[in-house]
Amino acid sequence: MADKADKIEGSDAPLTSDQGVHARFQLGYAQSATNTFELDVDINIPGQGITAVFGESGSGKTSLLRCIAGLETNAFGSLQVNGELWQNTSMVVPTYKRNLGYVFQEASLFEHLTASGNLRYAIKRCNQIAKPELLNQVVSVMGIEGILSKHPLQLSGGERQRVAIARALLSQPKLLLMDEPLASLDTARKLEILPYLESLRSSFSIPILYVSHAVDEIVRLADHAVIMRHGKVVAQGAITELFSRADLPLGVGNEVGAILECKVIERDKHWHLMRVEFDGGELWLPNVENNQNTLQRVRVLASDVSLTLTPHTDSSILNVLSGQIAEIINDQDPAMSLVRLKVGASYLVARLTQRSLHKLALTLGDYIWIQIKSAAIVR
């Protein structure tokens, strides 16, 4: 054991700060006589909010969650969760003493108990005394007031999953692990459950690691992401930063684009538009009536962005910004290029043909006009 543990460089070195989840793990699975899957990760994620774990099938996402949960007894490394040390090379807190909730793809509820019985069981099993108002808070955040008396078999897939998430929250976890919680649901059930996950993010200030293959879920829910490939972390950081990186697989093909955190500053009732500002400029978007004048996440697809050398005033396009070319990358399609643009403190991505890139003679550092054909609030 000492041998393997020694391989993790600085594994017991002080972890950077008290807040956040700091995890370093190495794990090997022998898959055949000649083939081993190696997980080798070092992640630092915020102490609250949703961090998406994204990567192709077999990249090691579930293995990472299992290491964090203490379920991989052969994993070596260290883990600290908001100041609590759960593992290093000389000590391992066992799974049942790690204060975490784990939600799987399929909700595994006790079939002989009602939804309410399942929740009360979680409270009883919890090591900490629950505040009386916690049950009401969890039930209200997950919107399950009306189904508490039903048995799991009487619930839809989405309802079962909401009860499973509520049950995980009632164990008062310091960390919530969610492994593709919506993957077994159809689109209608997914859309039904997403608003509850959004309110979960704002109501409980714990770190949530959320494995998903679905870019639309990640765009909507996550603040931060860890991107994995072949057992390694290829990138980690704020979602707004990672989505605009054209070298990462977060958006592929027509899904490539940027995410901007925007604030609504004006609503134009006559033209059904709203003006939003972001750290770099302003945009006009189709108005979305809601009572949130606070932060809104806006997605701008690279295919909706075009570039011009001079500002066009005779075009139908409402949104024209100026920016600087930060990066030019070949697209998967050999006819296309992706251009990453710095606009103030934010980034946008444009998808252009190689031919247009050549015609405009664009190079790194050039200042350019950016036309945005369409942008939408993420809902």
Ligand SMILES: Nc1ncnc2c1ncn2[C@@H]1O[C@H](COP(=O)(O)OP(=O)(O)OP(=O)(O)O)[C@@H](O)[C@H]1O
């Ligand atoms: N218990 C095990 N024994 C041997 N190999 C395993 C074991 N568990 C996982 N693996 C292998 O480790 C690799 C990573 O698996 P893991 O389930 O972590 O990937 P993943 O990114 O979660 O994949 P998916 O998106 O398909 O769920 C895969 O090649 C898998 O076959």
